[in-house]
Amino acid sequence: xxxxxxxxxxxxxxxxxxYLEARAPVTYLRQLVEAQTPMPDIxxxxxxxxxxxxxxxxxxxxxxxxxxxxxxxAAIVAEEMGRVVYPGHYLPNSVLAFAIAQWGSQxxxxxxxxxxxxxxxxxxxxxAAPGVDSGTAPDGVRLERSGGxxxxxxxxxxxxxxxxxxxxxxxxxxGEGVTQLLLPAATAGIEVRALDTLDLxxxxxxxxxxxxxxxxDAVLGAHGAAADCFEQQLQLALVLxxxxxxxxxxxxxEFTLDYxxxxxxxxxxxxxxxALKHRLADHAAxxxxxxxxxxxxxxxxQEQAADAAVxxxxxxxxxxxxxxxxxxxxxxxxxxxxxxxxxxxQFYLRRAVSNEAxxxxxxxxxxxxxxxxxx
Amino acid sequence: MSATPDDTKDxxxxxxxxLRAREWLRTHLPPRRLQDEPMMDWADKxxxxxxxxxxRALWEGGLAxxxxxxxxxGLGLDRRYADIYYEEAQPYRLPWHFGNAFNIVLPTxxxxxxxxxxxxxxxxxxxxxxxxxxxLSEPSGGSDLAGLTTRAELRGDHWLLNGSKxxxxxxLDCDMGICLARTDPTVPKHAGLTMFLVDMTSPGLAINxxxxxxxxVDFCQEFFDDVAVPADHVLGxxxxxxxxxxxxxxxxxxxxxxxxYEGLAAAVESDEIELKDEYGRxxxxxxxxxxxxxxxxxxxxxxxxAVHTLTTRRVSAGIRNGAxxxxxxxxxxxxxxxxDVRRSALLSGISGPAGVAAKPGExxxxxxxxxxxxxxxxxxxxxxxxxxxxxRHLGLPRDxxxxxxxxxxxxxxxxxxDRAQ
Ligand SMILES: Cc1cc2nc3c(=O)[nH]c(=O)nc-3n(C[C@H](O)[C@H](O)[C@H](O)COP(=O)(O)OP(=O)(O)OC[C@H]3O[C@@H](n4cnc5c(N)ncnc54)[C@H](O)[C@@H]3O)c2cc1C
Numbered sequence: 035x036x037x038x039x040x041x042x043x044x045x046x047x048x049x050x051x052x053y054l055e056a057r058a059p060v061t062y063l064r065q066l067v068e069a070q071t072p073m074p075d076i077x078x079x080x081x082x083x084x085x086x087x088x089x090x091x092x093x094x095x096x097x098x099x100x101x102x103x104x105x106x107x108a109a110i111v112a113e114e115m116g117r118v119v120y121p122g123h124y125l126p127n128s129v130l131a132f133a134i135a136q137w138g139s140q141x142x143x144x145x146x147x148x149x150x151x152x153x154x155x156x157x158x159x160x161x162a163a164p165g166v167d168s169g170t171a172p173d174g175v176r177l178e179r180s181g182g183x184x185x186x187x188x189x190x191x192x193x194x195x196x197x198x199x200x201x202x203x204x205x206x207x208x209g210e211g212v213t214q215l216l217l218p219a220a221t222a223g224i225e226v227r228a229l230d231t232l233d234l235x236x237x238x239x240x241x242x243x244x245x246x247x248x249x250x251d252a253v254l255g256a257h258g259a260a261a262d263c264f265e266q267q268l269q270l271a272l273v274l275x276x277x278x279x280x281x282x283x284x285x286x287x288e289f290t291l292d293y294x295x296x297x298x299x300x301x302x303x304x305x306x307x308x309a310l311k312h313r314l315a316d317h318a319a320x321x322x323x324x325x326x327x328x329x330x331x332x333x334x335x336q337e338q339a340a341d342a343a344v345x346x347x348x349x350x351x352x353x354x355x356x357x358x359x360x361x362x363x364x365x366x367x368x369x370x371x372x373x374x375x376x377x378x379x380q381f382y383l384r385r386a387v388s389n390e391a392x393x394x395x396x397x398x399x400x401x402x403x404x405x406x407x408x409x
Numbered sequence: 410m411s412a413t414p415d416d417t418k419d420x421x422x423x424x425x426x427x428l429r430a431r432e433w434l435r436t437h438l439p440p441r442r443l444q445d446e447p448m449m450d451w452a453d454k455x456x457x458x459x460x461x462x463x464x465r466a467l468w469e470g471g472l473a474x475x476x477x478x479x480x481x482x483g484l485g486l487d488r489r490y491a492d493i494y495y496e497e498a499q500p501y502r503l504p505w506h507f508g509n510a511f512n513i514v515l516p517t518x519x520x521x522x523x524x525x526x527x528x529x530x531x532x533x534x535x536x537x538x539x540x541x542x543x544x545l546s547e548p549s550g551g552s553d554l555a556g557l558t559t560r561a562e563l564r565g566d567h568w569l570l571n572g573s574k575x576x577x578x579x580x581l582d583c584d585m586g587i588c589l590a591r592t593d594p595t596v597p598k599h600a601g602l603t604m605f606l607v608d609m610t611s612p613g614l615a616i617n618x619x620x621x622x623x624x625x626v627d628f629c630q631e632f633f634d635d636v637a638v639p640a641d642h643v644l645g646x647x648x649x650x651x652x653x654x655x656x657x658x659x660x661x662x663x664x665x666x667x668x669x670y671e672g673l674a675a676a677v678e679s680d681e682i683e684l685k686d687e688y689g690r691x692x693x694x695x696x697x698x699x700x701x702x703x704x705x706x707x708x709x710x711x712x713x714x715a716v717h718t719l720t721t722r723r724v725s726a727g728i729r730n731g732a733x734x735x736x737x738x739x740x741x742x743x744x745x746x747x748x749d750v751r752r753s754a755l756l757s758g759i760s761g762p763a764g765v766a767a768k769p770g771e772x773x774x775x776x777x778x779x780x781x782x783x784x785x786x787x788x789x790x791x792x793x794x795x796x797x798x799x800x801r802h803l804g805l806p807r808d809x810x811x812x813x814x815x816x817x818x819x820x821x822x823x824x825x826x827d828r829a830q
Binding site for chain 2: 037038291294295302303305306308311312314315316318319320322323325326327329330333334339340341344345348351352396397399400401402403404406407408409
C-alpha cells in the first residue's frame with residue numbers, strides 16, 4: 035500500500051476489508067476446500083458486485099474508469115484479497131476488463147464489459163507456454179490467418195481461473211507479430227484441462243487449442259499489433275499479483291506476531307527470544323521493502339512511466355522470494371500446531387509458494403531485468 | 410547525475426541566490442572527481458586540508474550554514490535555499506570531511522547545548538576550524554554503549570577524564586570530540602552518563618592510529634589520563650548523557666538514511682527506478698555478461714538497489730506525513746544494511762575467480778574485497794538494528810537479562826568474571 039493514498043482509496047480499502055472479512059474470511063476458503071467444491075458462481079457475482087472491476091470500466095458502461103486510478107485502486111483491492119487468501123477470480127477478470135476497455139471495439143466493450151463487471155461472465159487469459167521459464171511471454175499459442183479465418187494451435191499453461199471461465203482472452207503470435215482474440219471458452223477445439231494446484235484457493239488449467247477456427251471479428255485490437263498491449267496487460271497482472279502477495283505476508287506476519295507474544299516457553303513469551311526476534315525483524319524489513327516496490331510498480335503502471343516494465347519485475351522478484359521465506363519461517367515459529375491441517379497458515383504458505391513460481395519466477399524476472407537493462 | 414539545475418521554480422530572491430552561488434562556487438571550490446577521489450579518506454592529509462580550506466572559503470563567501478539560525482553564524486534561510494545550493498554545487502567537491510560535524514554534532518549541539526557552547530562551537534564548524542569526532546565506543550564494548558567505563562570526576566571547575574575510547578573515525582585529525590563518560594557508577598547504567606565536549610589536543614590525551622584490513626588508517630584509539638575538561642563543556646545535564654547520546658545516534662541514523670554526503674546527489678530526485686550501468690559494465694569487462702549465472706546475480710542486484718532507494722524514500726516520506734510511525738525508521742536502516750551486505754556477495758559472485766586473483770594492474774580484486782570488508786558494524790551492528798526493529802517497531806518484549814542489566818546500579822551489574830577487578 036502506498037503511503038500517499040487518497041481519501042477515496044482509503045475508503046475502498048476499508049470497504050474491501052470489511053466485505054472480505056464478513057463474506058470470505060479464510061474460514062470460508064477452508065469450507066470450500068473441505069467440501070471439495072470450487073467457489074460457487076454466485077459468490078463471485080456477489081464480490082464483483084462490490085464494484086471491484088469498476089476502475090477499468092468506463093462510466094458510460096456503468097464503471098468509474100475516468101475518476102479512478104485503475105492499477106493503483108486494483109492493487110488496493112488485491113492486497114486485501116491476499117490477507118484472506120481469497121479464492122475468487124479477480125486478477126484475470128481485471129486484465130480482461132482492462133484490455134477490452136482499452137482495445138476493444140464498441141461492440142466488444144458494450145457486450146462484454148458490463149457482464150464481466152457484474153461477475154456474470156468470467157474470463158481467463160491464455161498466453162504462456164509451459165516450462166520453467168513460463169509466465170512472461172506470449173509463447174504458448176500460434177496463429178494462422180487465411181482469408182477471414184483464423185486458426186489457433188498450441189497450449190497455454192497454468193491459466194488462472196480457466197476451469198471457471200466463460201470467456202478467454204488469447205494472446206497468440208504469427209509472423210506478423212502479436213495478436214489478441216476474445217472467444218467463448220466453449221468454442222470447438224478448446225480443451226481446458228484442470229490442474230492439481232498447491233494453492234487450494236485457486237484453480238488453474240492448461241488450455242489446449244486444437245486447430246481452433248474463429249473469424250476475424252474475434253480479434254481484439256489490430257492483427258499483429260498487440261505486443262505493447264500484451265506488455266501492458268502483463269504489467270497490470272504483475273502489479274495485482276504482487277499486491278496480493280504483500281497482503282498474504284501482511285496477514286501472516288500479523289498473526290505470527292500475536293502468536294509469539296502469547297505463546298510461552300521457559301516461563302517467558304517466545305517472542306522475547308532473540309533468535310525469533312531477529313528473524314521477525316528481518317521479515318518486517320523485507321516486507322516493508324515489498325510494500326515500497328509494489329507501491330512504485332502500481333504507480334508506474336498507472337502512469338505508464340518509463341520504468342513500469344522494470345518496476346513490475348523488481349517487485350515480482352522481491353515479493354515472490356520473500357513471501358515464501360517469511361511465511362515458511364512464520365509457520366516454523368508456530369511449532370507443531372503450524373504443521374497441522376487445522377491451522378490456517380497452510381493456506382497462506384501455499385499461496386505464497388504458488389505466487390513465487392507463477393507469472394515468472396524470480397529467476398525469470400532477473401533475466402528480464404538484464405534484458406531491459408540492455409544486457 | 411549533474412543534470413542542469415531546474416531553476417523554473419525559483420522566485421526572484423531564490424534566483425538571485427542561485428546566480429550568486431553559481432558564480433561563487435565556480436571560482437572558489439575544487440572540481441568534483443569522484444572517479445579517482447574518495448568522498449572521505451582520513452589517511453589523505455592533503456584532501457583533509459583542502460576540505461578545511463573549502464569550508465573556510467564557503468564561510469567567507471557567505472554560503473556556510475544556509476539553514477542554520479543567524480545567531481549561530483548561519484544564514485537562517487529555509488530548506489529551499491540549501492537545495493538550490495546543492496544543485497549548483499553538483500560540479501564541485503564539497504568539504505565532506507565535515508560530515509560528522511554537520512550531520513551529527515550540529516543537531517546535537519543545537520538540541521542540548523548551552524547558549525555559550527552554541528555561540529562558540531557552531532560558528533567554528535562553519536568557519537572550517539573544527540573537525541569533530543565521536544568518542545563513544547570503548548575497548549570493552551560498543552553495542553552496549555550505556556555500559557561504557559570511561560570515568561569523569563569533578564575537580565573544582567573542571568572534570569578529569571580517565572579511560573579509553575576506540576574506533577574513533579578521524580580521531581587523529583579532528584579538533585574536537587563529543588565524548589560520553591560515566592559520572593556516577595552507583596546508579597543504573599543509563600542514568601550515570603554525561604556528555605562532554607573535548608579538545609583533542611588536551612594534555613593527557615594520547616591518540617593512536619589503527620590500521621584497517623584494507624591497509625588504510627581511518628580510525629584510532631584514545632587513552633585518557635587525567636584529561637581536564639572545563640565544567641562548562643558538559644553538553645546537556647550532568648547525568649543526562651544518555652538523552653544527548655540518543656539525539657546524537659538519531660542524527661547519525663537520519664543522515665545515513667538521507668545520504669551521509671550531503672549534496673552528493675542532486676536535490677531533486679524523480680521517483681522512477683533507474684538501473685545502474687555499473688553491473689553491466691562490470692560483467693562486460695569480466696566477459697560474463699552472457700553467462701546465465703552472472704545474469705541472475707545482476708538481476709538480483711537491480712532488485713536490491715531498488716529496494717534500498719524506494720524503501721528509504723517510502724519510510725522517510727511516510728514518517729513525515731504520518732502514514733508510518735517514527736519507529737519505522739528502524740526498518741529502513743536494517744533493510745539498507747541487509748541490502749549492502751547482500752550486494753557484496755553478488756559482486757564477488759559475479760566476478761568469481763577474477764575477484765580473488767587478477768593479473769597485475771587489472772581490476773577485479775576490488776569486487777572480491779567487498780566480500781571481506783563490507784559489514785554493518787559502524788553506526789550500530791545489524792544485531793543492534795534488529796533489536797531496534799523487534800523491540801521498538803514490532804513491540805516484542807525485551808530480553809530479561811537485558812532488563813535486569815538496565816535496572817541494577819552500574820557498579821553491581823554482572824561482568825565477565827575474568828575481567829572483574
Ligand atoms: C568503520 C567504523 C567506524 C566507526 N566509527 C566510530 C566512531 O567514530 N566513534 C565511535 O565511538 N565508534 C565508532 N565505531 C565503533 C562501532 O560503533 C562499534 O564497533 C560497534 O558499535 C560495535 O561495538 P564493538 O565493536 O565493541 O562490538 P561488540 O559490541 O563487542 O559486538 C560484538 C558482536 O556482538 C554482537 N552483539 C553485541 N550485543 C548484542 C546483543 N545485545 N544482541 C545480539 N548481538 C549482540 C554485535 O552485533 C557484534 O556482532 C566504528 C566502527 C566501524 C567499523
